[in-house]
Amino acid sequence: FESCFWVGAPGYGCTGLGRGWQLGFFTVLALVLVLMLRAVWPKLREKTGSRTLVWMFTGATIAIGLMYGGALFFSAKTHLTVMEYWRWWVVHLWVEGFFEVFATAALSLLFAKMGLVEARHAGRAVIASSALFLFGGIPGTLHHLYFSGTPTSALAIGATFSALEVVPLTLIGFEALRTLRLERAAPFVQRYRWPIRFFVAVSFWNAVGAGFFGFLINPPIALYFMQGLNTTPVHAHTALFGVYGLLALGLCLVVARRLTGERPWNERALALGFWSMNIGLGAMVAFSLLPIGLAQTIASVDTGLWYARSADFLQQPWLEALRWLRMPGDVVFLFGVAAFVWFLIGLVRGHSYVPIEEEAPEPAVTPAE
Ligand code: HEM
Ligand SMILES: [Fe+2]
Incomplete structure (x- = not known):
């Protein structure tokens, strides 16, 4: 049983690698993180208008890199409800929290670099939308734990906050229309169409x-x-x-x-x-x-x-x-x-x-x- 936990596959969706493979995977994530940080480091110290954007981008990158750590918080004999909790830390908080922040920050940074949006304004917009994502996304994790032996309060909090998650996603729809217009804005943007x-x-x-x-x-x-x-x-x-x-x-x-x-x-x-x-x-x-x-x-x-x-x-x-x-x-x-x-x-x-x-x-x- 013990060795199975280390090299086998517990069959646990998205965090189903044996612990040994998990540690290997986590090490690779950490290495990628170091490479990323090495590249962004000089930009972090520059006092330009896009500094906020670069910081948000870096923060999301660190969170993505380290988030997999949640999968290391259970062992072979942990109770299923506790394993579920940590599993959703990895699955849910990645995609509904930090990936969303990363996506927003990365795209804003790109558009700011192309001169399509002003870096300072984009910085503020990214902070606002990231706050919205995390505000809904973090307590929203509980929508995966409604019926897994958690107290009833998990139901109320999870339902309320994950319903709010749809707000930033709707705003993103409008953002898309604006982006589509950017495509026609400047001739050089044609190359990036x-x-x-x-x-x-x-x-x-x-x-x-x-x-x-x-x-x-x-x-x-x-x-x-x-x-x-x-x-x-x-x-x-x-x-x-x-x-x-x-x-x-x-x-x-x-x-x-x-x-x-x-x-x-x-x-x-x-x-x-x-x-x-x-x-x-x-x-x-x-x-x-x-x-x-x-x-x-x-x-x-x-x-x-x-x-x-x-x-x-x-x-x-x-x-x-x-x-x-x-x-x-x-x-x-x-x-x-x-x-x-x-x-x-x-x-x-x-x-x-x-x-x-x-x-x-x-x-x-x-x-x-
Ligand atoms: C881009 C963002 C999102 C991605 C990539 C994503 C991805 C996923 C994936 C892969 C699963 C299945 C995981 C599994 O079963 O192990 C899942 C489940 C789920 N997602 Fe999302 N999701 C996103 C956003 C959202 C949002 C905004 C909501 C709510 C408004 C939501 C609600 C749910 C729920 C309730 C489940 C569980 C379904 C079940 O257990 O049968 N997700 N999501
Ligand atoms: Fe979720």
Whole structure:
């Protein structure tokens, strides 16, 4: 039992590595953190307008790096309710607290660097929205612990604060529209239009995946019937890939854009990748996960949660058919991934650039960097 805990897999969603692997993973996170801090350090000491932004960015980076530590707070024989508590420290506080702060700070920093927003104003806006995220996100953790042996107060506090989490997510929706306008604002921004489109998609999925589908399963009465049904992966996929997957790809593109200088990209594969990934994600949820989740919800309310999750219910032919309907969305999605990778390979091998003779005219204005 003891050695299993160290090298085996406890099968514990998201924190399910054996303790030995966990320690290895934590060490790697700490190393990445050191590398990040080494790069930001000089900027932290400069007294420029973007200082607040850099500090917020650094704070979120440290929190992300160290947050996994929560997974080390239980042992093999800890009571399940206590393990659950720490597990959600890692899962929930990461995605609904510090990742959100990181995303806001990183994007504001980028836009400030491009001169699209004023650094000082962006700094204040980031502090305000981070306060909102953490205000809802930290006590909101309790929405995972409503029915896991916690006192009733966990229900009241968790429900109230996680309902408030939707406020900043809605504001993000408006932010997206503004970002979309930025894309047309200055000619040099044209070069960054694809990263910016990825960031707009991030806001879209933040509102839909985290805001709407998160809220759908969030009230105590909903979770009483719906905990662990297919409605959970509806939310988890749209929020996790939609927000942080696309954010990571967008940030990759910013780096790629800077590395490839002024050379115009041939963006056909990139566009294909972007739309296929977004449409594929939407299709897999709309045609498969969501209908199954809703059918399970009805079964759970009519008969019981045990029945909604049972083989008797899930192996019925029409539910099997709905499960197979994930195929079209998944295939479109994977095609998008392949197109994106093909585009990146092309930046190295040369097929992702506009051939010299039909090169687009150079924009007159260049960014102040
Ligand atoms: C971008 C932000 C978010 C991400 C990436 C995210 C991701 C996830 C993931 C991966 C899970 C499944 C974890 C597991 O079962 O082990 C989950 C569960 C859950 N999320 Fe989120 N989430 C986000 C925001 C939100 C928000 C804003 C709310 C509430 C308004 C919310 C409410 C919930 C609830 C109640 C569950 C538990 C469902 C269950 O146990 O069946 N999430 N989330
Ligand atoms: Fe959560």
